[in-house]
Amino acid sequence: MRIIKPCTYTVLGLALASVTQMTMAQDAHHSMLMSAQHESHSSHDSSHQEIQTAIESSQMEHTAEHAEHAEHAEHANASSIASRAASAQHPVDHKREHGGQIYQATEIDSRWLNNADGRGSLKTEIESRIGTDENKLFIKLHADKAESQDADYAAQLMYSRMISDFWDAQIGARYRVDEHQVTDKEQLDAAVGLHGLAPYFFETDTYLYLGTDKQVSFSLETERDFLLTQKLILKPYLNLDVVLSDDSAYAQKTGLSSVWLGLETRYEINKKLMPFIDVAYSYEKGNQHTAWQAETGSEKQWWYGAGLRLKF
Known part of the structure; x- marks a missing residue:
């Protein structure tokens, strides 16, 4: 225990x-x-x-x-x-940034043309414009001198006002000198018209002229550029005149008075110097019989030649 x-x-x-x-x-x-x-x-x-x-x-x-x-x-x-x-x-004021600036441009066009008979004719046209995009002043000078004959002159002063993006309405006067006439060598006509770019880029000038002795006529000039290259350019053109009425001493026949249909080929060395060659077909209806002239018939002929255009 x-x-x-x-x-x-x-x-x-x-x-x-x-x-x-x-x-x-x-x-x-x-x-x-x-x-x-x-x-x-x-x-x-x-x-x-x-x-x-x-x-x-x-x-x-x-x-x-x-x-x-x-x-x-x-x-x-x-x-x-x-x-x-x-x-x-x-x-x-934004005008200077939106077309308000004033600019000037002048074009001189001189060409020597021969017909099938070998007769030559020197045609010179000068056009100068100055102003803004909205308001411009046009000055047009024209001289036509056939070989061995006195020259005919015409000067036109027009005020141009922009009415749309591509068209200007114009009003002014035309002064004419015809050395072939014995009387009434100098004529003054009122002029109204349109200047601009028609559809498909046809540059167009059309005018209605009102003169003494019931002289009323209509003119149309249109042309278009086709670029083959940047410097080689084809330009077909059409110039026609229609006489609506004429009771002057050297009256023209009413209706389609004259037509020039041509093809210009130019080479632009630069934008200021442009030589060209020209081939054209013309139609002239002729004059009425009056106390101062005999009636003349219509003429149709081909023209060919060369010229020079200057721009500055």
């Missing part, structure tokens, strides 16, 4: 020690879990607080930016109103 009791005490002591260690381990594990959960909650609360802070900061920045845009828009509106008020008080 004395031997059994010490053993029993020893076993009981070991069992108590094991239970104590297990209890301590469980307490430590529980403490660790509680600490981890506390840290997790703390971290979550911290992250939530940071997100809330960022949202509040973004809202404050957006509010500040919106206020800045509103202030800028208000300033821009005030500036626009002030600018319109200043423009109303002091209007800006």
